[in-house]
Amino acid sequence: MKSDPASARAGRPRDPHxxxxxxxxxxxxxxxxxxxxxTLEEVARRADTTKPAIYRRWRTRQHLVLDALASRLGGAEAPDTGCTLCDLNEGINVFVAAFRRIPPGVLAPLFADCSAVPELRDAFMRTLFDPPRAAVARMLDNAQARGDLRGDIDRDLALDMLGSLVHYRVLFGHAPITADDVQHAVEALLGGIAADYPALVAHSQDVMSGDHLHP
Structure with a gap:
C-alpha cells in the first residue's frame, strides 16, 4: 500500500521504470x-536518476522510504480456512515474516521522524500498520460469524493485544518474535474470547493432522 496517493508532485507523466x-x-x-x-543523493546515484526527479515523485524522504518498505511488505491477506486458531496463527506469522524483511533499526527512527508531523504519522500508520491490522480484523470477523468467538468481545482491544506483540518487538527490537511466541499469544487471546476454546483447539488439531496447539 502506498503511503499517500497524492504524495507525488504534479508535473509531466511519471515513468514507471x-x-x-x-x-x-x-x-x-x-x-x-x-x-x-x-540520502536522496545516494538513492539517485544508485537509481541512475536525479534528486529533482525523486522530488517530483515523493515530497519527502519519509514518503519515499514508506513507499519502498510497502513494496517489500506486499499485501496483507487474511487466511480463511474455517479454523480460527489456525488462521490467526498463520496470518500473524505471515505478518511477522513480512516485517522481518525490513532491515533492523529502520522502523524506530522512521517512526520518530514521522511522529511529530500528523500527515507523516498518518502515512506511517496507513502504510505499515493498518493493512495487517485490517487483515487480522477480517479473521476475527470471520471467526465471529462462524460462532467461534463470544458475541460481546471488544474487537479493537483484541486487535491491539495481538498486534502489540509484533509492533512492540519490531519497533524496539528488544526481543525476537518466534513462531512459539505467536502461537502462545493467539492461544492466550482465544482462551479469553472464544465461545468454546477446547472445541477450537480440537478442531485445529484435526486440521493440522497432529501438529498440536496447547489448550
Whole structure:
C-alpha cells in the first residue's frame, strides 16, 4: 500500500521504470547503511536518476522510504480456512515474516521522524500498520460469524493485544518474535474470547493432522 496517493508532485507523466528503480535503490540503501544515513543523493546515484526527479515523485524522504518498505511488505491477506486458531496463527506469522524483511533499526527512527508531523504519522500508520491490522480484523470477523468467538468481545482491544506483540518487538527490537511466541499469544487471546476454546483447539488439531496447539 502506498503511503499517500497524492504524495507525488504534479508535473509531466511519471515513468514507471524510474519509480521502480528508485524504490529498489531505496531498499538497497536501507539494507546497506540503514535509515539514518540514507540520502536522496545516494538513492539517485544508485537509481541512475536525479534528486529533482525523486522530488517530483515523493515530497519527502519519509514518503519515499514508506513507499519502498510497502513494496517489500506486499499485501496483507487474511487466511480463511474455517479454523480460527489456525488462521490467526498463520496470518500473524505471515505478518511477522513480512516485517522481518525490513532491515533492523529502520522502523524506530522512521517512526520518530514521522511522529511529530500528523500527515507523516498518518502515512506511517496507513502504510505499515493498518493493512495487517485490517487483515487480522477480517479473521476475527470471520471467526465471529462462524460462532467461534463470544458475541460481546471488544474487537479493537483484541486487535491491539495481538498486534502489540509484533509492533512492540519490531519497533524496539528488544526481543525476537518466534513462531512459539505467536502461537502462545493467539492461544492466550482465544482462551479469553472464544465461545468454546477446547472445541477450537480440537478442531485445529484435526486440521493440522497432529501438529498440536496447547489448550
Amino acid at each position: 524510474i519509480d521502480a528503480s528508485v524504490l529498489r535503490a531505496t531498499l538497497a540503501v536501507l539494507d546497506d547503511i540503514g535509515y539514518g544515513r540514507l
